[in-house]
Amino acid sequence: MDNLKYYWHKLKYNLSSFMHRLLAGRYGIDHFYRFLTTVVYILLIIQIFLKPKFLYLLTTILLFYNMYRVFSKNHQVRHKENQLYLKYQRKFLSWFNLQKRKFNERKEYRFKVCPNCKQNLRLKNVKGSHTVSCPKCKKDFNVKI
Ligand SMILES: [Zn+2]
Structure with a gap:
């Protein structure tokens, strides 16, 4: 039984050192x-x-x-x-x-892209025509919701 255990450990050691050599670098x-x-x-x-x-x-x-x-x-x-x-x-x-x-968030907000800098903007879903100021490029543009 001890002999079997010895060979098992030796096999495990040899296998792990083989893997180390195989994967080195x-x-x-x-x-x-x-x-x-x-x-x-x-x-x-x-x-x-x-x-x-x-x-x-x-x-x-x-x-x-x-x-x-x-x-x-x-x-x-x-x-x-x-x-x-x-x-x-x-x-x-x-x-x-x-x-x-x-x-x-489709019910509360509308998502529009700024025509100047292509930034995605989240706008409140309020019907009508609005002037929006882009927070990124600070340009104004009109949006119809
Ligand atoms: Zn913009």
């Missing part, structure tokens, strides 16, 4: 990796129901690209890719949150 996992992994899972689930060949190819390419990123030693390029991903993620999330807010 590698880029590893980041936000972009998690996003791509989620996309791969979604594509795999779609493939259970539909069986298009191009999807299989796309999934395989994404999977290999993801693995390539994890084991890459070019940290600078991988970091740039991750930053680009995070930039678009932020843009999408802010757009999504704005849509959610527009929907939740």
Whole structure:
């Protein structure tokens, strides 16, 4: 029994030192990796129901690209890719949150875009024609609600 325990610990140690040697200096996992992994899972689930060949190819390419990123030693390029991903993620999330807010506050407020600086403005839902002063660029413009 003690012998079995010894071999088990030795196997665990060898496996963990192998993993350390394998991953030393590698880029590893980041936000972009998690996003791509989620996309791969979604594509795999779609493939259970539909069986298009191009999807299989796309999934395989994404999977290999993801693995390539994890084991890459070019940290600078991988970091740039991750930053680009995070930039678009932020843009999408802010757009999504704005849509959610527009929907939740649709009875009390109207959302208009400033024609000068493209800033989103939240205006009280009062019927009629109004002159609005943009808090960002301080320009006045007319709005009809
Ligand atoms: Zn403005």
